[in-house]
Amino acid sequence: MSITKLLQSLENLSELAYVGEPVSQLEHGLQAAGLAIRAGASEHMVLAALLHDVGHWSNPEALQMEGLGARDHDRLGAEYLVAIGLQPEISALVGAHVDAKRYLAVTTLEYVAKLSPASRRTLDYQGGPMSDEELAAFKASPGFRDALRLRAWDEAAKEPQADRPNLEYYRAMLARHCQQSISEAQLDHWDRFGWLHIKGWYSEDEMVSITSATYDLQTRPEVAGKWMKYFEGAGGDTRTLCRIENFLQYEPVYAELLQGNANLNLLSLLINERAALFKEKVNFKLPGGQGFSAHQDAPAFTTFGQRFHVTMMLSIDQGTTDNGCLEIARTSRLDASLEMKEDLTLSDEVIGQFKWEPIETAPGDLVLFDSYVPHRSAANLSNASRRVLYATYNKATDGDFRARYFTEKRRVFPPDVERREGAQYDAGVFNVGNPVSLE
Structure with missing residues (x-):
């Protein structure tokens, strides 16, 4: 898929509600990416923030979570980003952002209570809080800390109005992060x-x-x-x-x-x-x-x-x-x-x-x-x-x-x-x- 087609697919989300939140799916991604930019994050993390929820729409045949998006959207999103040729550092982070949620549900006091109602409901579909074995494996993974940062931007990117770059801002950045960035x-x-x-x-x-x-x-x-x-x-x-x-x-x-x-x-x-x-x-x-x-x-x-x-x-x-x-x-x-x-x-x-x-x-x-x-x-x-x-x-x-x-x-x-x-x-x-x- 070309960068133009990817951006058009994202633009089509501007009127699509984001799983029970007061923003569209496009707005949620743009806000998350904007938060990453303000935090001084690297470009591949900014793009992971922009694209972290593409798994909700990338596979029309995916099982659904009763109106709350696609099941396994983290895995589906990571697979989709690999398939369209983006760098693996981006897809790896996208694939880890639900694990970060499940990790925090165990390790951070009152984390679950502070989740939005929709996010609390999807936690059950996503496997609930991690087991001890899962905690140890996730903490040992190379992208552990970056996944937690991505999760924080994900949770915060739900404001009805927020100042953030528009979608076109990311065109050149996406092109740079293709696995084949030159012809x-x-x-x-x-x-x-x-x-x-x-x-x-x-x-x-x-x-x-x-x-x-x-x-x-x-x-x-x-x-x-x-x-x-x-x-x-x-x-x-x-x-x-x-x-x-x-x-x-x-x-x-x-x-x-x-x-x-x-x-x-x-x-x-x-x-x-x-x-x-x-x-x-x-x-x-x-x-x-x-x-x-x-x-x-x-x-x-x-x-x-x-x-x-x-x-x-x-x-x-x-x-x-x-x-x-x-x-x-x-x-x-x-x-x-x-x-x-x-x-x-x-x-x-x-x-x-x-x-x-x-x-x-x-x-x-x-x-x-x-x-x-x-x-x-x-x-x-x-x-x-x-x-x-x-x-x-x-x-x-x-x-x-x-x-x-x-x-x-x-x-x-x-x-x-x-x-x-x-x-x-x-x-x-x-x-x-x-x-x-x-x-």
Whole structure:
């Protein structure tokens, strides 16, 4: 089933009462998902909250609970979500939300008394409070705590009027969490060229929180030992913010974006095994900001011995030829480093051999490329910023080097706030092709 058909099926629930509650089935799911978002839950938990009761309508032949929905709707819902191709983390949570209710009926004082009348009636159909054996098994299950969180949102999502995102908000999120989140044609392009442009990976509504988190990073003060801010220019009033790195642990929005299931699954698909985050940065390229010289990433990624890298670029602002969008060399896929200058940027002869294609992007677009793809960008000649996130991943079997990378970079090429006065820094592999000041 396509995402459009799933959303239409959910929209059809807007007039269907939710098993004895004062809301429709659609409203109940939207409220539960909204509560998950406000709680800062991961995307797969948000979608589990949205879809936790699909088993009430997914199988027209299901046995009913005397006007209170389908029996075994937790199991039926989980099976349905697997069948339509959503990620298993979502279906597993949906399949556990009734078990969470039965668990709480035993372990939480007055839980049953606080249930709505309809929910108390369905508890009997669902097996009643758990036995000791069932309690032990459920508590030992890997999704135990997440199932309890989902249950709390389920119980609370029954208000006649509540502020929550509409159904369309979840379209892009659902697409990201499909087991096949990109097409065969896109995979073929990746295999032939080593790069891929995915339009609308994040929706305009979703980009609001990402843009807000980026502005928060941009306006944070320089603090030694924390996030790492680098500038163009020689200092004082001439400095222009170029990039910020090492911020994952300080911005929850970016933690989900960089290490949540959807993007890790995508990167793992392209790497051909489980991916691990290596490093992250936001390049700001403010008005007047300089470009980045033509280079491959591979020569700069040799320090820790990983075999292969893929970089994910998320366009935060619109990327155009006027503001210095990413440019990629038109060539078949490469598997080796090309001739370079001493600073590890590409030689003039190599640059002249390629036709360079500007990749114009909208906010929410992804561009993914492996470490041998030659790329560059021009200066920003517009009056608006061209902010992009770059996150680089390696094969998880090669190890987790993120902490070591930033420790070593801080030592060799520290951010401005940590530099010694009068010292000169040779950035080496930590500043290939970038306009960051060395002083």
